[in-house]
Amino acid sequence: MEVRRADFAGSWYPGKEQDCRDIIDEFSNEALPCPGSGENVVGGIVPHAGWFYSGKIACNVIKCLNSKSKPDTCLIFGRHLHPGSDNFIMKEGRWKTPLGELEIDSGLAANLTEEFPFTVETASSYDPDNTIELQLPFLKYFFPSIRIVPIGVPPRPSSLAIGKRAVEISKNMGRSSIVLGSTDLTHYGYNYGYTPKGVGEDAVEWVKNVNDKKVVDLMLEMDGEGVIHEALRNKNACCSGAAGAAIAAAKELGAKTGEKIIYSTSYDTQPDSSFVGYVGIIFQG
Numbered sequence: 001m002e003v004r005r006a007d008f009a010g011s012w013y014p015g016k017e018q019d020c021r022d023i024i025d026e027f028s029n030e031a032l033p034c035p036g037s038g039e040n041v042v043g044g045i046v047p048h049a050g051w052f053y054s055g056k057i058a059c060n061v062i063k064c065l066n067s068k069s070k071p072d073t074c075l076i077f078g079r080h081l082h083p084g085s086d087n088f089i090m091k092e093g094r095w096k097t098p099l100g101e102l103e104i105d106s107g108l109a110a111n112l113t114e115e116f117p118f119t120v121e122t123a124s125s126y127d128p129d130n131t132i133e134l135q136l137p138f139l140k141y142f143f144p145s146i147r148i149v150p151i152g153v154p155p156r157p158s159s160l161a162i163g164k165r166a167v168e169i170s171k172n173m174g175r176s177s178i179v180l181g182s183t184d185l186t187h188y189g190y191n192y193g194y195t196p197k198g199v200g201e202d203a204v205e206w207v208k209n210v211n212d213k214k215v216v217d218l219m220l221e222m223d224g225e226g227v228i229h230e231a232l233r234n235k236n237a238c239c240s241g242a243a244g245a246a247i248a249a250a251k252e253l254g255a256k257t258g259e260k261i262i263y264s265t266s267y268d269t270q271p272d273s274s275f276v277g278y279v280g281i282i283f284q285g
Contacts, residue, residue, distance in 0.1 A: 181246025
């Protein structure tokens with residue numbers, strides 16, 4: 001099998017196995033408790049900045065998913081796309097991580113491509129993508145034998161149908177699946193060309209308590225279509241199609257509620273006039 005490179009290893013996250021394991025242990029030991037009973041957790045929303053900024057959030061969402069007994073496959077939705085973008089998928093091969101390779105669930109991916117139009121990426125022909133790659137070492141750590149289906153979906157309502165159908169196909173094939181949607185929240189400041197509230201503490205508070213809160217509340221309500229429309233209006237999720245598809249998939253897996261683990265911004269870690277919001281959410285039955 002061809003193996004896709006780990007393009008962001010050594011920069012956005014550690015490139016060596018032991019360094020990855022040490023940081024994941026550290027993230028896990030800084031106990032962000034799983035909300036509720038911790039049972040029947042079938043999916044989540046994770047951020048995808050460098051691990052320095054948001055790795056602890058993503059790690060602990062995926063750690064909460066570990067309460068589900070030995071899933072076969074993780075359906076992972078990501079990609080920075082616009083409403084007119086193609087759908088993307090990698091449907092065979094492996095993806096390298098510093099902790100070892102993750103195999104693509106080629107059977108499930110192939111069935112999905114028979115029903116929806118996709119631009120198919122391969123291990124040697126693809127666009128580098130941090131939204132999915134940064135989650136893979138966490139998946140490999142907590143689920144050493146899991147396979148993945150990496151899917152890029154744009155911010156349009158049709159992406160919800162892909163999420164739902166991916167789970168239906170998984171069930172029909174006898175798979176036990178979990179689901180992740182990867183998105184960051186408001187990208188605020190001059191670096192991102194978005195300063196509706198100027199700069200300074202007032203801008204930070206507006207992002208946290210107004211703009212990001214709107215889209216996070218919709219995620220917690222499991223309103224996938226609402227998330228997409230809200231993000232297109234107010235620029236408060238960079239990959240709302242991925243979040244919406246993950247919500248639809250989680251519902252099909254039996255999720256009834258969304259629970260927030262933690263919310264933060266890059267400003268909390270490193271104050272700057274330009275900053276990004278992050279949230280970790282789990283979906284459970």
